[in-house]
Amino acid sequence: xxxxxxxxxxxxxxxxxxxxxxxxxxxxxxxxxxxxxxxxxxxxxxxxxxxxxxxxxxxxxxxxxxxxxxxxxxxxxxxxxxxxxxxxxxxxxxxxxxxxxxxxxxxxxxxxxxxxxxxxxxxxxxxxxxxxxxxxxxxx
Amino acid sequence: xxxxxxxxxxxxxxxxxxxxxxxxxxxxxxxxxxxxxxxxxxxxxxxxxxxxxxxxxxxxxxxxxxxxxxxxxxxxxxxxxxxxxxxxxxxxxxxxxxxxxxxxxxxxxxxxxxxxxxxxxxxxxxxxxxxxxxxx
Numbered sequence: 001x002x003x004x005x006x007x008x009x010x011x012x013x014x015x016x017x018x019x020x021x022x023x024x025x026x027x028x029x030x031x032x033x034x035x036x037x038x039x040x041x042x043x044x045x046x047x048x049x050x051x052x053x054x055x056x057x058x059x060x061x062x063x064x065x066x067x068x069x070x071x072x073x074x075x076x077x078x079x080x081x082x083x084x085x086x087x088x089x090x091x092x093x094x095x096x097x098x099x100x101x102x103x104x105x106x107x108x109x110x111x112x113x114x115x116x117x118x119x120x121x122x123x124x125x126x127x128x129x130x131x132x133x134x135x136x137x138x139x140x
Numbered sequence: 141x142x143x144x145x146x147x148x149x150x151x152x153x154x155x156x157x158x159x160x161x162x163x164x165x166x167x168x169x170x171x172x173x174x175x176x177x178x179x180x181x182x183x184x185x186x187x188x189x190x191x192x193x194x195x196x197x198x199x200x201x202x203x204x205x206x207x208x209x210x211x212x213x214x215x216x217x218x219x220x221x222x223x224x225x226x227x228x229x230x231x232x233x234x235x236x237x238x239x240x241x242x243x244x245x246x247x248x249x250x251x252x253x254x255x256x257x258x259x260x261x262x263x264x265x266x267x268x269x270x271x272x273x274x275x276x
Contacts, residue, residue: 001242001275001276002273002276003238003241003242003270003271003272004270004271004272004273005237005238005268005269005270005271006268006269006270006271007267007268008266008267008268009267049271054236054238054239054242057158057160057161058156058158058169058170058234058236059156059158059233059234059235059236059238059239060236060238061238063169064268065171139271139273140143140259
């Protein structure tokens with residue numbers, strides 16, 4: 001019997017969408033305002049979904065404190081109030097929310113083992129969000 | 141297939157305790173949630189049903205009926221209750237959000253005929269929710 005549990009976090013960060021391989025004009029055409037040279041910022045909301053059977057001893061899928069600790073150490077401490085273009089985890093990538101969502105998923109998959117990592121959802125603003133499930137289909 | 145979701149809220153208290161473990165082990169495992177007097181939450185419940193659109197009514201299921209089932213089967217039992225002592229399924233099962241989602245599913249499922257229960261989502265707080273899709 002599988003249960004899905006989601007915890008929500010937030011962080012604030014700056015980024016600039018820019019591809020070094022393209023001309024200035026090409027970058028402006030593709031990324032528009034997001035290419036502004038000084039960068040700009042968002043209040044990101046991050047949802048992490050885990051799944052697994054309910055442990056009859058605890059009534060829980062896993063200890064949420066363990067998830068909080070891994071998210072704090074591996075994600076929030078590295079991204080909150082940072083400029084994402086300078087974060088080593090995203091070196092060589094344009095820090096679009098697609099790439100950040102996938103990057104966060106890969107970090108958590110590597111570092112968190114107390115339950116199955118189902119999905120990462122990253123809200124860049126209240127009007128857009130990005131989900132990644134490691135290539136698996138996202139459960140609705 | 142169309143998916144239809146109805147939302148409602150209930151307020152309840154609970155505490156986490158496993159009688160098979162020592163007092164110390166319970167405190168270590170459950171922290172503040174182990175306080176025997178209980179503490180409370182405003183839960184938000186989202187129930188999603190799915191089915192074909194009825195040609196005559198244009199509905200997957202009459203939302204009024206879903207509301208009545210929710211009120212009768214879930215809210216009457218959980219709203220303004222101490223779940224550990226007043227909800228029969230939690231006399232011997234810890235009323236975690238995970239177990240509440242499963243309990244809501246079991247309470248609703250037998251009463252849905254025209255539409256199929258797809259998902260039960262229980263928010264314990266704005267930053268924490270559990271989804272259950274039934275036995276898989």
